[in-house]
Amino acid sequence: MDDDALTRALIHALRERRDSFEAPDGRRYSRQDMQARLRELIAADLIVMRTCSLSAAIVVAAPHVSFDNWTQYYANRVAPALQAGEVLARNFRDEDGSKIPVSIGRHLHVNRPTESERRGGREFESDRARAVHADYIGALVQAGGKAPLDLLIELHGHHRHTVLEAATTGISEAEARVILDAYRAATGNQTGSPELHIEPLHELRYAARSAKELGSLRDSVCRRALHLELPRQCRDTAANREAFQPILTEWLRSCMTMFEMAA
Numbered sequence: 001m002d003d004d005a006l007t008r009a010l011i012h013a014l015r016e017r018r019d020s021f022e023a024p025d026g027r028r029y030s031r032q033d034m035q036a037r038l039r040e041l042i043a044a045d046l047i048v049m050r051t052c053s054l055s056a057a058i059v060v061a062a063p064h065v066s067f068d069n070w071t072q073y074y075a076n077r078v079a080p081a082l083q084a085g086e087v088l089a090r091n092f093r094d095e096d097g098s099k100i101p102v103s104i105g106r107h108l109h110v111n112r113p114t115e116s117e118r119r120g121g122r123e124f125e126s127d128r129a130r131a132v133h134a135d136y137i138g139a140l141v142q143a144g145g146k147a148p149l150d151l152l153i154e155l156h157g158h159h160r161h162t163v164l165e166a167a168t169t170g171i172s173e174a175e176a177r178v179i180l181d182a183y184r185a186a187t188g189n190q191t192g193s194p195e196l197h198i199e200p201l202h203e204l205r206y207a208a209r210s211a212k213e214l215g216s217l218r219d220s221v222c223r224r225a226l227h228l229e230l231p232r233q234c235r236d237t238a239a240n241r242e243a244f245q246p247i248l249t250e251w252l253r254s255c256m257t258m259f260e261m262a263a
């Protein structure tokens with residue numbers, strides 16, 4: 001049985017809630033063994049995709065690939081267009097609905113030093129979660145070229161509602177108003193583009209509280225941050241992604257111009 005077949009068989013056994021699995025070579029796996037083997041078979045990795053070539057240190061990061069699906073798609077397009085650094089963290093959150101549809105005992109939050117026992121579960125700090133988070137911060141600094149970064153653009157995805165939410169660090173109310181106007185201009189007030197809610201102007205559903213307290217949104221990591229929750233309708237079809245990606249890029253470029261960071 002090759003690794004791909006074993007991966008599929010172990011995922012299937014866990015989905016069926018089996019307590020044990022016997023491989024064709026006679027090896028028996030307990031539930032815990034199945035999870036441990038899947039953690040080896042499905043690597044979680046942290047990648048500095050590109051380094052920033054601007055005078056300001058700007059990084060586009062997607063810490064929840066592929067749990068926040070299609071954030072890699074956006075990061076891979078937006079970062080080069082802006083000449084920003086790019087960081088991806090992949091497969092750290094299990095129960096992602098696609099590649100890791102079951103719990104394999106690895107649900108790390110990456111952009112903060114915590115993990116959860118299950119999707120949506122209570123967050124707690126652990127040695128491995130702290131280690132992965134430290135590596136993530138190291139990757140951000142490497143991609144940006146200095147610490148703290150001048151601007152971190154962190155891409156996330158949520159399913160619960162239809163608004164684009166921007167939790168922020170280091171953005172004043174006056175700046176948020178300009179950013180909101182720039183977003184409306186970038187969308188050309190097109191119907192179908194999500195509304196933007198941005199701190200500190202709006203109260204958000206996803207305020208990224210623990211990333212602000214413990215993680216990547218602390219001011220020791222970045223002077224400014226836009227933590228973006230892309231709603232499902234920006235990610236769910238190829239047509240929607242292709243329509244929204246240039247809007248997102250143009251909007252972020254105008255934010256950089258406003259902060260005098262553009263190339």
Ligand SMILES: [Zn+2]
Binds near residue numbers: 064068155156
């Ligand atoms: Zn996320």
